[in-house]
Amino acid sequence: MVFGSNQGMVIDSIAVNREAYAFSDVLLASAIKQDTSRGYLSKGDLRVVPRPSHLFKEHDKNLFAYYELYKPDSSGMPLIATYEIIDSAGKALRRVSQTIIKQYRMQPVNAGLNIQNLNGGSYLLVVTVSDSGTGATSAKSTPFQIRRQVIQPVSYEGLPYYEEIEYFVPANEYNYFKSLDKDGRASFLKKFWNTRNYYAVADKFDYAREKYQEGNKPGYKTDRGRIYVKYGEPDEIEEGTIDIEVSKPYKQWDYYTGMKFMFVDIRGTNEYVLIWTNAPGERSQPSLYGYLSDEKKREFNLE
Numbered sequence: 001m002v003f004g005s006n007q008g009m010v011i012d013s014i015a016v017n018r019e020a021y022a023f024s025d026v027l028l029a030s031a032i033k034q035d036t037s038r039g040y041l042s043k044g045d046l047r048v049v050p051r052p053s054h055l056f057k058e059h060d061k062n063l064f065a066y067y068e069l070y071k072p073d074s075s076g077m078p079l080i081a082t083y084e085i086i087d088s089a090g091k092a093l094r095r096v097s098q099t100i101i102k103q104y105r106m107q108p109v110n111a112g113l114n115i116q117n118l119n120g121g122s123y124l125l126v127v128t129v130s131d132s133g134t135g136a137t138s139a140k141s142t143p144f145q146i147r148r149q150v151i152q153p154v155s156y157e158g159l160p161y162y163e164e165i166e167y168f169v170p171a172n173e174y175n176y177f178k179s180l181d182k183d184g185r186a187s188f189l190k191k192f193w194n195t196r197n198y199y200a201v202a203d204k205f206d207y208a209r210e211k212y213q214e215g216n217k218p219g220y221k222t223d224r225g226r227i228y229v230k231y232g233e234p235d236e237i238e239e240g241t242i243d244i245e246v247s248k249p250y251k252q253w254d255y256y257t258g259m260k261f262m263f264v265d266i267r268g269t270n271e272y273v274l275i276w277t278n279a280p281g282e283r284s285q286p287s288l289y290g291y292l293s294d295e296k297k298r299e300f301n302l303e
Helices: 171-179 182-193 198-211 223-231 286-291 294-299
Strands: 014-017 027-034 046-050 062-069 079-087 092-100 107-114 121-131 137-146 236-244 246-254 260-264 273-277
Touching: 027 107, 046 062, 046 107, 062 079, 062 121, 079 107, 092 107, 198 223, 223 246, 223 260, 223 273, 236 286, 273 286
Parallel strands: none
Antiparallel strands: 014 137, 027 046, 027 062, 062 107, 079 092, 079 121, 121 137, 236 246, 246 260, 260 273
16 A cells, blocks of 8 residues: 555545444544533543644644544444554555444444654554454554654743643752853753753643633632642542532542642632642642531541
8 A cells, every 4th residue: 555645545435344334434633531521622521632734743642533433333342442553665554453332333443553763754653443243344544644853952032831730849959040141041940951851841831721710710729720730630530519608619630649738719709729739749638627517527527
């Protein structure tokens, strides 16, 4: 199989064998995460960040695919989805399989493939869905490109969040950084970002700015936004209300590492304050423990 800008390219082709499963076009995305915000990027309980250009650059580590299965399961057996990345010479460079238990008439499916070590060039993602009981199969393909460039040393000038390092260094080290002159800061920042993925951190700032904004305060400056930027998406979120004179909404973030964060909207203004946490280096606010229910105090061993 040969494809490229000068020879044409097969786009969204479909191959059918027996009673094939119908599924939607494959949407390529830069990220797919659990999300219940019901925003314009949401599909059910997933937040899909599409990549309409089908172009992935040097800082993209993964390619994500999202599609929807339409035809009901006729055999009752699991479906097997296979994802292959094919290069311009027709060679399969990646192959990943996924078992799908068909539960809904229109069932969303997503998968991720690592593309970090692939060279720049044109590729084809082929998605094949087969019924392990009947042997019925369907396949669709969609092209994408990877562009690799020599990464130049990153300068703080003109890049958003480049000096926003307060969340990632101890307070005394951050104070030292703030005391430096322009050249000293530039040298400090160069060393700092040489050990971190700037683009991944900037993506967190962007997401927090949008999702956790409170009034005129940027989302990454709020308690929830700060925790998101530092530790990433929580593995579990518990939401409810605490009845103290009037109901106070709360959100509890739990991470599989054991860290917990309890945020309460103490003023009823959709501004969530971090009241209690067991995370090392993070501060609880004992003066606000009165906003916690007795049940939560027992859970957090505060009684």
